[in-house]
Amino acid sequence: MNVTEKEIAHYRAQVPHLYSEPLQVRLQRAAVWVGIVGLFIYCLIVFDFSPARIMTGVERFGRVLSFMFPPYIWTSWFEFAPILEGLLETLAIAFLGTVLGAVIAFPLSFLGAKNINRIPFLRHTTRRGYDVIRAFETLILALIFIRAFGLGPLPGILAMAVSEIGTFAKLFSEAIENTSEKPVDGVKASGGSRFQTVRFGVMPQVSPVIISILLYNFESNVRSGTILGIVGAGGIGFLLSDRISAYKWDEAWSIIFLIIIMVYIIDWLSAKIRKKIIGEFGDTK
Template sequence: MSIQHYEVARYKARHPHLFTEPLEVRVRRYAVWGGFIALFIYCLVAFDFSPTRIFIGVQRLGQVLSFMFPPYIWTSWGEFAPIVEGLLETLAIAFLGTVLGAVIAFPLSFLGAKNINRIPFIRHSTRRGYDIIRAFETLILALIFIRAFGLGPLPGILAMAVSEIGTFAKLFSEAIENTSEKPVDGVKASGGSRFQTIRFGVMPQVSPVIISILLYNFESNVRSGTILGIVGAGGIGFLLSDRIAAYKWDEAWSIIFLIIIMVYIIDWLSAKIRKQIIGEFGGTK
């Protein structure tokens, strides 16, 4: 039995309060939206966000972009060799930082997984440790390590590794927690030890996820590695910063273009690797 439109209109006329939201709900919604709009306007005013400033900035940006074209082309290996060395150094920093962070984070992730670590105090303390590590930005860590170890790629590797420990440990532990208990119960039923339940019950489920996380973060670290070079932690970022400081915008654009190509190639290769490895774990090719 369907209700006709005229019946709905009649009910609305008799009982209008049943078809409107309570006053408390409406006041709360208006307060939230009003606070959001007020905060947005305050930020615009506090940061001197004005149409005139935007217009002038866009004009200056157009001038900077015009200096970048046509891009610079290196005519000798002597000029191009430092650029290649900087790109490879950035790649090495990202690779070593990712690997070191993963090696340290992997065992820590089991301490933070509730289906592995049944002791709440240790588990919660470990997770708070993840949060503390992740609170430090990689750039800040690089500046600290530069003061300790001097300029060069070593501070960049250490900064990236420390930053990745917190990220990897959190992501790995969440992946471990989301595994199914059925394979674990099967290993236990066959007389498997605690280590064997993790090795044969948990790891086959979580390995594809861990590998995917590693490959994605490696791609991300290649991009962030260019920023570390700007503060003196090695890599192509130092050369890019040097060209920008010297107003060699055409050469800076060429370096940026090479960075884009490198990141694209790594992204393409990692996608191929993910597909191959996950296919093997999934039993397909």
């Protein structure tokens, strides 16, 4: 049955209350919008978002950006060597932190997977342990480890590793839970042991996902390693913070450009590795 616009207009004129929302709904919606707008205005007032302050900040930010080009170029190896050492140190911190976190998280992930660990209490306790570890930000862990071990790369590596244990264990366990039961049943039907069902039934399915997670988090940890250096946990971040504190914005921008280039190269290489490894796993299926 087709209803014309003319008929709709006729019915709307006859019973207009049926074509409009109830008053209570409209009042609730208006109250929500008033609350959102009021909270937004309150935050602007409390945090001093005045037009004069914004304009002053924009002018200062423009002066900072003016040092971006032309980029600063180090003219001697004596000047550039600490920069290169800081970049490599950040890369090493990210690599070691990722590897250590993955090595510890891998066996823990099986305890949190419901298709592997059939004991509810142990499984739920393990998962809550993941949440507790992930509740601590890497920067907070770095400050704690700096207090314990002193300045340098070691606190950064430990902070990154501990943070990644919770992240990796959670992601790995979810990947294990999402595997198909058919290969596992096939291994069991052929007389395979419990270990063999995991080795030949679960791992071929979950390995590409784990590798992809590792590569992605390694890229992310390279960026995080820069922040850890700013608080004294080694890496290029310390040199970047030093240049900013000394108002050497031309050098600071050049260091930022080098960090961007390093992250881009790692991202490109990770994509190549991920495609090659996952492709090989796919070919074996």
